Amino acid sequence: xxxxxxxxxxxxxxxxxxxxTRVVVSGGPDLGSxxxxxxxxxxxxxxxxxxxxxxxEPRGSDVIVGALLCEPFDKASMTGVIFFNNVGYIxxxxxxxxxxxxxxxxxxxxxxxTHRIETPVGIVEAALLDSGKVRLANVPSFRHEKDVHVRxxxxxxxxxxxxxxxxxxxxxxxxxxxxxxxxxxxLSDRGWQIRRALARAGVTGADGAEIDHVELFGRSxxxxxxxxxxxxxxxxxxDRSPCGTGxxxxxxxxxxxxKLVPGQVWRQEGIVGTxxxxxxxxxxxxxxxxxxxGSAYVTAESRLLLDPRDPFVGGLTS
Ligand code: PYC
Numbered sequence: 001x002x003x004x005x006x007x008x009x010x011x012x013x014x015x016x017x018x019x020x021t022r023v024v025v026s027g028g029p030d031l032g033s034x035x036x037x038x039x040x041x042x043x044x045x046x047x048x049x050x051x052x053x054x055x056x057e058p059r060g061s062d063v064i065v066g067a068l069l070c071e072p073f074d075k076a077s078m079t080g081v082i083f084f085n086n087v088g089y090i091x092x093x094x095x096x097x098x099x100x101x102x103x104x105x106x107x108x109x110x111x112x113x114t115h116r117i118e119t120p121v122g123i124v125e126a127a128l129l130d131s132g133k134v135r136l137a138n139v140p141s142f143r144h145e146k147d148v149h150v151r152x153x154x155x156x157x158x159x160x161x162x163x164x165x166x167x168x169x170x171x172x173x174x175x176x177x178x179x180x181x182x183x184x185x186x187l188s189d190r191g192w193q194i195r196r197a198l199a200r201a202g203v204t205g206a207d208g209a210e211i212d213h214v215e216l217f218g219r220s221x222x223x224x225x226x227x228x229x230x231x232x233x234x235x236x237x238x239d240r241s242p243c244g245t246g247x248x249x250x251x252x253x254x255x256x257x258x259k260l261v262p263g264q265v266w267r268q269e270g271i272v273g274t275x276x277x278x279x280x281x282x283x284x285x286x287x288x289x290x291x292x293x294g295s296a297y298v299t300a301e302s303r304l305l306l307d308p309r310d311p312f313v314g315g316l317t318s
Contacts, residue, residue: 094244
């Protein structure tokens, strides 16, 4: 029996290339009005326990990315969305947007065609295709710094690029790395070492923004893919998908290096073997609009129960 003051939160779960998204369709906090980035700050300041309750154990897991639907401030958008994870909030989420579109289609709220979505870091456009795939036109993406050297605790020097694809990434080409699922512990450890080295060296994104995603690139064993990656997310989990914002950051760098021309398809394989297809459209200021195409599948329709008597009503946090 559900206690009278238990809060009920309706969620739809999906996965995009193996990476889960949990869309909150009702029962979320009232964040008031105003631009989505302001509402994200209200979410962080006043309702952070809701974030943790929805994505963390015992109702979720470290891997889940949450998506809170919001009334858009931009009236031309069909919805606003705030993405969050086990430790906080992210700007954009590529796999999450693909999951969100498939979820809204599952609910009968949208059909095929292009849909404008407002995120805290800008407007994106997501097309639900007849095939069921989703093609996302992301926020303007760019390289902030090329060939940055950082020294790990081991003394090893690592070189990478700092780039924006809706989140901040440090991208490292590691052609000889063993980017296999069997090696994720070592890869995660390397990712953390790089994050710590970036922090020690004071390497940031624009305006001192923290670089909270690390992306390692190696060779794909597949003849139909250009590269394989491993992405360490802010809360220590690795992205099961090829990472939409990470692939956006990658193609922005490739474009700047003259290795990818507008319209050319880049096939990015992720660590579990799923693939996103990416292209770029060049903007006048040197940035690009990346498009990311992938598939998502709905996995559950659930009601989360937040019983105030539950000692873990706000989720398990470390
Ligand atoms: O697909 O952009 C993405 C993403 C970011 C963090 C996890 N997935």
